[in-house]
Amino acid sequence: MRYYRIERGESPSLIVEDESAAYDLTATEAEPTSFLELASAASLTDETVDDVARGLIDEAPTVELSTVREHLVRPLDPDEIWGAGVTYAISQESREDEGGLAEAYLDAYEADRPEVYFKATPSRTVGPNETVGIRGDSDWDAPEPEMTIILYEDEIVGYTVGNDMCSRSIERDNLLYLPQSKIYAKSCAIGPCIATDEAIGDPLDVEMRMEIIRDGDTVFEDSTSTSEMVRTCEELVDYYTRYNEVPESTALLTGTSIIPPDDVTLEADDEIHIEIENVGTLENTVEQL
Template sequence: MQYHQLDGDDTGRLVVSTERGLYDLTAAKAQLRSFRDLASAASVAGVLPDEIAARHVREENEIARERVEADHTVPVTADEVWAAGVTYKMSEEAREQESDTPDMYLNVYDAERPEVFFKATPSRTVGPGERVGIRADSDWDVPEPELGIVLYEGETVGYTIGNDMSSRSIEGQNPLYLPQAKVYDRCCSLGPSVVTDVEDPHSLTLSMSIHRDGDCVYSDETNTGEMVRTCEELVSYYTAHNTVPELAVLLTGTPLVPDEGFTLREDDHIDIEIEGIGTLSNPVTTV
């Protein structure tokens, strides 16, 4: 099933998309106002989130797709967002190009232990249609489209799309500047939905396009099958020896990186699509 969180009132609403249509779960059960509520109820009952949702699908609570598209917000309010790096060959090559110490990225790509780093808090995360940020002290900024794993109490409960906004100029100066290159206001977007029934997360078409002044200035497509790590492997390293929060998202690395010399500008528009999850769209602003 596919889940959306809606904004527009004081407490939010949770909507599920099924083969029959879109249904307001909050209208059927007031306690189900977010994906967290759904995951928590499923955990207590010892069942999957979809089973809880199915109990509360009511024909009288069908909701228009236009309403969902107008009001949807971050589909999962994660306590923390983490990310993995150098999980695709293209990402390894791009980070080698930007860095004065390129060998370290090749070593991570081939190593047993992946790179896993902290990315964002809820206050730094935006949803569909909201502006993602580029740093005012950076002159080389790119989006990084990624499959996101949604975790409840450390267990995978769904998947979403993430945009790991990055300053390549800052990280390229020194790898120790990675937190400044990755963690700042509006540095991450998630959306447009959480999907719980992805058959194989390692076989999904992923594409990204960037538009500027009405023209497409970047477009490319690949598949998550190109990832050198598995989702299970990345989750195991994220949760090992780490007290993880109740609700988290782990981004799995980017397979698409614009060519060297390309940088985002104010008012650019980024569209990231992953098969079966939807399209995450965000304009750009300077922070």
């Protein structure tokens, strides 16, 4: 199943989509307004999120998917957003001409320990159809499309599309500047929904595609498969939680293998479309901060 959050009144509504229709779960007697409420109920009853949702569908009114798309907001507000890097070969290969960065990224790619880092808070994260930001002190900015794991109490409960915005020129200057290149206002986007195991199938065997559109023209597009990842989702979660006081809910971005070339940098008003098979398409425009 896929779970959306929409706003078309004073409060958000939680929508679930199965193979036959979309249903407004908030209009049921239980009145859940967030995916995390379902995850909490599932944890208490030893069921899956989809089991809990199926128990509500019979009394839930249907809603048109066109209405859902029109009123989409961020599908959840995780307590923290983390990232993983150099999980695809192209991620370290793209740094081969960047001086001292090359060795560091190659080491991370080949090492037992993956790169895992803090990415954002909810206040720095946007949802579908909102603007992502590019820094005023960077002259080379790129979106990074990533399969994103949703965790509730350390357990994987779903997946979404993530955009790990990166100020590549700042990262290139000095690897110690990585936090500044990654963590800033509107530096992350997630959405459009949360897909559970039933919907996505094998998260390491789905197609991913990104397109950057400027003034109606495509300036970059590429596609890949998550099967190219050299880390499993469980491995990344394991290292994220090691000796870490993790919050109740987390979004964990898993790295990218779609990287625009050096001569492509984001500009204000660009459109970024990121699609992951069996999940959906995350669309954002770009804002100069």
